Amino acid sequence: MSQHSIIDELVFFVNGRKVREQNADPETMLLPYLRRTLRLTGTKYGCGGGGCGACTVMISKYNALEKKIIHFSVNACLTPLCMLYGAAVTTVEGIGSTRTRIHPVQERIAKAHGSQCGFCTPGMVMSMYTLLRNNPNPSTAQLQQSLAGNLCRCTGYRPIVDAFRTFCTASTCCQQGGRGTSCPLEKAEQDGSSTQTIVGDQDVCSQLFKADDFLPLDDTQELIFPPELMLMEEKLAKRTLVFRGERVMWIVPANLEELLEMKSQYPKAPLLVGNTNIGPNIKFKGAFHPVMIHPTYVSELNSVQIMDEGLRLGAACSLSRMKDVLVKAIAEIATEKTEIFQALLKQLCVLGGEQIRNMASLGGNIVSGSPTSDLNPILAATNCILEVVSRERRREIHLDENFFVGFGKTALMPEEVLLSILIPYSRKWQLVSVFRQATRRENAFSIVNSGMQVVFKEETRVIAELRMFFGGVGPTTVCAKRCCKELIDRSWDEDLLSQACELLLEEISFPSSAPGGSVEFRRTLTISFFYKFYLQVRQRLQQLLNKEDLFAADILQRHRSAMSPLLVELPRGLQKFQPVTWDQLQEDPVGQPVAHLSAIKHATGEAIYCDDIPNQEGELFLALVTSSRAHAKIVSIDAGEALKLPGVVDIITVQDVPGKNKVEMLFDMEEIFCSSEVTCVGHIICGIVAKNQVCAKMAAAVVKIIYEDLEPVILTLEDAIQHKSFFGHRKLENGNVDAAFEKVDQQLEGQIHIGGQEHFYMETHSVLVIPKGEDGEIEIICSIQHPKNAQDSLFSTLCVGERRGHADQWGSSSIRRQIQDNFGSSSERLEVTLSLRGISSTAGSRRLRRMCVRIFPAMDVGYMTDGRIIAVELTCYCNGGNELDASLEILELALLNMDSGYYIPHVRLTGFACKTNLPSNTAFRAFGQPQAIAITESWVTDVASKCNLSAEKVREINLYRGKESCTLYKTIFDSRNQLRCWNECLESASYHSRKIAVEEFNKLNRWKKRGISVVPLKKTVGFSIPFLNQAGALLQVYVDGSVLLTHGGTEMGQGLHTKILQIASHELKIPMSAIHLNETSTATVPNTSPTAASFSTDLNGMAVKAACQTLLQRLEPFMHDNPKGTWKDWVKEAFMNKVSLSTTGFFKGEDLFVDWEKGEGNATSYFIFGASCSEVEIDCLTGDHRNIRTDIIIDAGNSINPAVDIGQIEGAFSQGLGLFTMEELKYSPKGVLYTRGPSQYKIPAVCDIPEQLNVSLLSGSKNPKAIYSSKGVGESAVLAGSSVLYAIKDAITAARRETGLTGNFTLNSPSTPEQIRMACVDRFTEMVPVSAPESTPWAINV
């Protein structure tokens, strides 16, 4: 085509402004264009692969045919710029700002406490905004769908949902109120706020925000669609567009004829429609396409036709459009004809998130040929017909087993285009079903899915045709052909079920080395799905035959539970806290649910994170070359080819480190570049510095490393134990264990594996190192929890400290006010990144994947038959990886907290931190304490079952009691609030009555089981390393009365700065708005302690208080002389009298310590107590589960900010939920982590939060050890996630009883669908043979 020499101008609009790009590069995505070129940094970069929703923006297009403007949300990271021709993009900055007007969506999420670190907030805002642009009064179901593609790691979603629910009309009552009684949740919803004061109870309040003064939604204020784009669409004839970048050409053919021409000219060029398959392949798998064809103008590809045989959908129809079309068809067409449509709709509702469905096309899903496609099995099972065209011919082919010819490959010829898909109507004797089980219910690829169709001979139960296709069981969508064939002419009865299962197992079989692993689980799913299908069909046959057919009528009521889906609803709940006393001044913010200081800026996208800082002139980029071997000697590094590439500046190796090639960890030093030997896959070998990121990455990829493999390669705990590969060990003993074991009634032994967890902070670790030039000064801007260590590490690496001495250090590290909580990882881990950046003096960000340790204890428990636990001996091993990092500290905390909430008179605990050839593990929120509670509760549950007592009875018997309780390490503490929490939790959760209801439910349902569990929580606070318990603050008052405050803590979304401001305002008696908090910087407050251990308000709050009090003392004479004066008067007077208005505050905390030799000490400043009760429902056939309700009560002392504390509790709980029920790390036998990024690793999404999540702060609790009698609750509720694990175990126990299994069993953590399904032993699990052990399984249990 001659036009290809011409390059078109790309015209589109962003936030109402026209953008004209003369040289639009097809390789550029919208996200970097917004962030770097237009400097619209509100849209965030999270995963870059469509999995997190942080980059959500709205796209609007004008449809000239229908004369309609359509709005839809997309992931900007997967949207090629060239796709935007004629479109209007709206980003978070375009809908409102603090400078103009805040949009109601922004206002509500901010004021309802829906943002913590704020990194996900712009994406959430844009998903909601788009929903409202399409429907100003959405239902809660629509809200649920629109948020499915947005992840949040901090909040636990409940406050986000509460904020957005205020826009919804429909109400779904919790049914708590009962007839005639008002339901508090419903009342709250009607009032427009999520929570309301509970009338009649003076002590408890539940209003975290006021909805009355929310801005109303006013669509006249919205940006209008640019008329110019409408004109462009209506007036201009469609013509071919061509955009050309340095390496890639993008062609938009004007019509079908031209498309086919292009395809014959460039047969290898992909047809890029939604880019949701091509994009991730380019980004993560290195695919490259010099020509790409975008067929947006080809109307045939976008048409929807209602035909006599069925619906014909253009292949480029987006999955959202397909969903809408199906919904309409189902509503309008006789049910009998819409079986296939309903099945497809069921899959579409959970396929990806809303943004993915808006972009991804039906044709793209089919042609991508993914073995886990949710659509292909059902399209194939129902004989859908594909219309395929090329320049030479047009043909129709059936979508069947012959269409998929290999992984990602189909029978389409390279020059062929899939034009449309005919989805037939169903007919009377045709029955269709779909099934899927994924690692997460929404926005997760299926582990196994299936589409099944049976056609009966009329008026009979005899099979005329059977088609079953499965996904996730091979490299392509698999047809169970032989099984289907053998069952033709068979009657649909019990015999058929057994035979079908046997045939399916014979036909669908794969080795344990098959990608994906979990062979027995996947095979069990195939026959479990068939069983569901079998029952569904029997039930339908009964209706169809319309008679009391004997075989159909005998489906036992209990077995019908196999058919009902596990439906989840949006989370909601009550949050209860103690209001401030009546005599507190209204202006005094302490104790009030003040919104996060930066909440509005998070919601408007104005908050600046590290990566939002404009590029520095001359900025260079570093790409790391890392080891591909787990244990090897480096023989040589050859960067010759890399250095020749244009844009490459240099290679950096260990020889280039001017100072120490080590960074300091808590207990050890860690190498930056490995000097001679790599000890894990991913070990840093060298770095390539280049002028841009692409160039640096390309060059790093061609550096040749020659390795010499070394033995042993230790990956698993078993390997480490065998090789005695330990960093160190700890022992804790109390009482006389051996004597106690002699006296106990019974003893039991057990084991549990607790898997690791990825921090999965949405903001990547970011560091900007800016050499200032003058006197060698360096500024470090980074997202770290421990600024002092950042400074120390960089200076020792660069040798700065040695040259100038510590007292005279140059430079500072400052922390952006906005960083995402790193949940423990960046108190240590960021130093490595930082030192690297320092050495190369570059900027950039890197997602560090450091996981929390995996723990594996073996335990021996001595108990009395009345449930008293007398003695525990336990040895636990944690997989520390290749460097010590914080593993020993985690191990210590796990051992110190192994008592959980129970008094155990005799204990002997031993722990080993194992050194393995995996990437080093580090701490996660609550450092080993969540693991401790999971271990303890596992034997508590087992003891209960052995004693024939309920688990809560055994818990209650063994709880610490009284004012003078004694820990394992001989510290006396007052445990009375623990018992209060326990009792209040039992009562507020109506535990006993719900337990009876659970038992009733379980009697009536064979295949769905419910479980309920209540656990006590007890957690330490503070550092047991004495010198860390100190803090400083700097207070500066200006002569106009304004106040500038800095302290040593880092704001990570946890609300520390908000609380600090509340404290300063309370002390100085001036409004919070008069005080400005400066970013944390070692230039203002030196030698900071890590912001960790739930201790930062305690430490820094006290330092700030001290600084305020010093200042007040200085002002006192002027206040005395002028009692009616104002703050400004006193400040001015002090200034005129030459009084310093700059004060520092310092707090020296307690000397916490543990003497491991003696096994005693004072390990905590105080305890956080609590209790958590959870109820779940499991699907015994698939391993799916639904979190029905969780009630958490926490003793937060006198909360400084109940909204912040409750937010921390809910967020921590959702991380605990992830740790214990879904987040699973998988390693290859060579030590490569498979589960990288949101497509592989699943954190809880909105669908995973308990439908009812009630959080209460214990009232009337005082804590003399911390500021204003408060407590640091930041980490405590991670432990509450264990109540869900044990509720699941309770449900599984009920399922096992159905098959006569009443003994104890081990439920490892996380309790994934695989764990649950395989523990629910039944006739189907028994049919699946155990896979023969192979030399190389796909994954290993580390």
Ligand SMILES: Cc1cc2nc3c(=O)[nH]c(=O)nc-3n(C[C@H](O)[C@H](O)[C@H](O)COP(=O)(O)OP(=O)(O)OC[C@H]3O[C@@H](n4cnc5c(N)ncnc54)[C@H](O)[C@@H]3O)c2cc1C
């Ligand atoms: C985060 C995320 C979550 C997802 N979750 C799921 C899920 O749960 N279940 C599921 O089934 N899928 C899921 N997917 C996959 C998604 O559904 C597919 O990637 C999508 O349907 C592909 O459509 P597309 O328009 O984006 O294809 P593109 O990426 O544009 O193209 C994909 C391939 O199809 C070819 N192609 C496209 N249209 C045609 C045509 N008309 N004729 C010939 N060839 C064509 C292209 O040449 C290319 O090779 C997910 C994807 C992402 C990124």
Ligand code: FES
């Ligand atoms: S950054 Fe785009 S979805 Fe995660």
Ligand code: FES
């Ligand atoms: S507030 Fe959602 S990720 Fe931090």
